[in-house]
Amino acid sequence: MTDLNDMDLEQQQLARALRNELRAAEAVDAATSARLALLRQQALSSPRRLGKAWLSGIDGLAITAVLVVLGIVLPQQLPQFSSGQASDSTNSETVEVLTEEPEPEFYQDLDMLQWLAHESDARV
Amino acid sequence: MPPPYTLATSMADTAEHSGSAPLSLGAFLASSEKRAYRRALLATRHADDALDIVQDAMMQLAHRYAQRPSSEWPMLFARIVTNGIRDWHRRQTLRRKLFFWLPAESEDDDHGSAVEQVADPRAREGLQQLANGQLLQQLQASLAQLPARQREAFELRIWEGLDVRDTASAMACSEGSVKTHLSRALHRLRADLQGYWP
Numbered sequence: 001m002t003d004l005n006d007m008d009l010e011q012q013q014l015a016r017a018l019r020n021e022l023r024a025a026e027a028v029d030a031a032t033s034a035r036l037a038l039l040r041q042q043a044l045s046s047p048r049r050l051g052k053a054w055l056s057g058i059d060g061l062a063i064t065a066v067l068v069v070l071g072i073v074l075p076q077q078l079p080q081f082s083s084g085q086a087s088d089s090t091n092s093e094t095v096e097v098l099t100e101e102p103e104p105e106f107y108q109d110l111d112m113l114q115w116l117a118h119e120s121d122a123r124v
Numbered sequence: 125m126p127p128p129y130t131l132a133t134s135m136a137d138t139a140e141h142s143g144s145a146p147l148s149l150g151a152f153l154a155s156s157e158k159r160a161y162r163r164a165l166l167a168t169r170h171a172d173d174a175l176d177i178v179q180d181a182m183m184q185l186a187h188r189y190a191q192r193p194s195s196e197w198p199m200l201f202a203r204i205v206t207n208g209i210r211d212w213h214r215r216q217t218l219r220r221k222l223f224f225w226l227p228a229e230s231e232d233d234d235h236g237s238a239v240e241q242v243a244d245p246r247a248r249e250g251l252q253q254l255a256n257g258q259l260l261q262q263l264q265a266s267l268a269q270l271p272a273r274q275r276e277a278f279e280l281r282i283w284e285g286l287d288v289r290d291t292a293s294a295m296a297c298s299e300g301s302v303k304t305h306l307s308r309a310l311h312r313l314r315a316d317l318q319g320y321w322p
Binding site for chain 2: 003007014018019020021023024025032035036039042044
């Protein structure tokens with residue numbers, strides 16, 4: 001019997017009497033007893049149930065974590081990606097401008113440009 | 125090597141555990157399941173809900189704590205059942221808030237009073253030889269009306285037979301709180317059962 005010495009004598013007597021009453025009434029009907037026995041057998045013989053629940057919990061946690069990470073990372077990555085694209089395209093356009101052949105109009109105005117250069121040298 | 129399950133715990137004074145050999149988990153559950161069912165039934169007043177709580181408790185004990193020393197099983201099992209009952213009450217509270225427009229379930233409906241559902245016919249029959257079953261019915265009704273923490277302290281400490289330390293662990297509170305809750309519970313039960321007490 002569990003030690004009840006931490007109580008006073010009156011409480012001990014009451015506690016013991018109530019315990020006896022409750023334990024005397026613990027019997028259950030046959031159908032409930034059979035169901036309890038079945039549940040006990042399932043608990044002892046089916047180690048997968050909690051394992052599956054644990055696994056599904058981990059799966060859910062993993063999926064949630066991936067979604068959260070994607071939700072955080074993607075918005076940050078996308079602008080960088082697009083700005084990177086923009087800078088790359090700007091650089092490539094610059095290179096193209098520098099490397100492409102001048103248009104014919106550029107040579108048509110070449111005489112005037114030479115004249116302007118000559119005039120400016122004469123003034124100096 | 126953990127000691128066999130012969131400590132001053134809930135099952136030590138039951139017939140199933142009179143021997144000195146260590147218990148198997150199955151034997152422990154077989155000896156504890158009816159009490160757990162009674163506790164859950166007293167709290168929920170629904171047989172199926174009570175069976176669900178006991179089933180979950182058995183599953184958790186079997187799959188999480190089977191490797192623990194058998195001397196710890198009573199405390200662990202009682203704690204799991206207590207937590208299951210608490211969770212059940214939380215779900216009921218949440219359900220009442222979500223579905224507040226639905227009529228509340230009557231505790232004294234066609235299935236009879238809660239006390240009649242809790243009290244086993246055979247137990248009542250046995251008690252009638254002593255006091256016409258009145259004491260047990262009143263005791264169960266009074267227990268059902270105790271505040272949750274007081275009822276937990278009484279059930280774990282007196283009904284389950286855990287010591288103060290294990291009760292405090294199961295209730296996740298201090299030993300002083302256990303004594304306070306238990307003292308108040310006993311005081312109230314004494315008052316409720318005054319007519320049946322010498």
